[in-house]
Amino acid sequence: MRILIVEDEAKVGSFIRRALEEESYAVDLCAEGTQGLDLALSGSYDLVILDLMLPGLPGLEVLKGIRKEKIQTPVLVLTARSQVDQRVKGLDAGADDYLTKPFAIEELLARVRALLRRGSGEATGLLQVKDLILNPATREVTRGGQRIELTVKEYALLEYMMRNASRVLTRPMIAEHVWSLDFDTFTNVIDVYVNYLRNKIDRGREPKLIHTVRGSGYVLRSESE
Numbered sequence: 001m002r003i004l005i006v007e008d009e010a011k012v013g014s015f016i017r018r019a020l021e022e023e024s025y026a027v028d029l030c031a032e033g034t035q036g037l038d039l040a041l042s043g044s045y046d047l048v049i050l051d052l053m054l055p056g057l058p059g060l061e062v063l064k065g066i067r068k069e070k071i072q073t074p075v076l077v078l079t080a081r082s083q084v085d086q087r088v089k090g091l092d093a094g095a096d097d098y099l100t101k102p103f104a105i106e107e108l109l110a111r112v113r114a115l116l117r118r119g120s121g122e123a124t125g126l127l128q129v130k131d132l133i134l135n136p137a138t139r140e141v142t143r144g145g146q147r148i149e150l151t152v153k154e155y156a157l158l159e160y161m162m163r164n165a166s167r168v169l170t171r172p173m174i175a176e177h178v179w180s181l182d183f184d185t186f187t188n189v190i191d192v193y194v195n196y197l198r199n200k201i202d203r204g205r206e207p208k209l210i211h212t213v214r215g216s217g218y219v220l221r222s223e224s225e
């Protein structure tokens, strides 16, 4: 899951970034409105965290710009306590949720999870393919009831694949959603990580869930065709 933060206060921005990265999200941070809008319009984000008071283009205009282009990426707006009217305008302009500064990081993380869950239309929040279950709230992964320990990147990759089960994911798609912007898609890092994941998820178990689609990429599904 890849998240864009548009926030000009360097301290706040890097604090949020660090917290999200610890939760295994891929994160891009941008401190200016116009650039933030350009990035958001690239459509490659699963969530945008948007501060309203920004240099360049104000946050509200960034939000309007995103919605004007019919991009449905969930947007979490950050406002100062004194900006009640801004908050209302933000929701009217298509924000999905807002958070008043200062906020507890746990609350931000909970709202991020809720918005990502809403985006993928899950009811329980659990992702399941056959006997493989991933709980985004606790980041616990089990197969056949057995707990599987994953590294941060393995987890991020598996979550992305499970949210897109049965869909063929190309290497550039995986790079975009699991790694950050500057990631070099020509390296074989993705293949290496898919193999790590395969060893932990599929080795010694049936049916195999992670499949290579020759010339395209990878797919996670319960059938092997």
Ligand code: CA
Pocket: 007, 008, 009, 051, 052, 053, 054
């Ligand atoms: Ca600001």
